[in-house]
Amino acid sequence: MVRKELIGSYRDLDMYKMAMEGAIRIFELTRNFPAEEEFSLVDQIRRSSRSVCANIGEAWRKRRYEAAFVSKLSDTETEAAETQVWGEVAFRCGYWHEETFRGTDEHYDQIMGKLVRMIDNPRPWLIASSK
Numbered sequence: 001m002v003r004k005e006l007i008g009s010y011r012d013l014d015m016y017k018m019a020m021e022g023a024i025r026i027f028e029l030t031r032n033f034p035a036e037e038e039f040s041l042v043d044q045i046r047r048s049s050r051s052v053c054a055n056i057g058e059a060w061r062k063r064r065y066e067a068a069f070v071s072k073l074s075d076t077e078t079e080a081a082e083t084q085v086w087g088e089v090a091f092r093c094g095y096w097h098e099e100t101f102r103g104t105d106e107h108y109d110q111i112m113g114k115l116v117r118m119i120d121n122p123r124p125w126l127i128a129s130s131k
Contacts (some may be wrong), residue, residue, distance in 0.1 A: 011061035045086035
């Protein structure tokens, strides 16, 4: 059930709150990566995790047009999956413990689940046309 009346901004969406929490956590988890990873793995995982947040905000502003809204939500899902991939790389390179990787991976699975539900049923979220 969609409780749209309680949502005044993308910042009110659970998926946005989770995405912001994830981006901040990724930032903290990558602070002590080796210097040689600063412009590769660190940069990539931080960018993708932050992109999840940014794309949710962008999608919210595209609610006048269903196709544009769904497309931006799909982009968001892609960035969340990319964040998972970089998390797996961090784990396999020995920068994260398995528990950290599994927790981060599950966190982004939950975000993607919310995104997919919105993608599959976007109409309640669209801005009604004044025509």
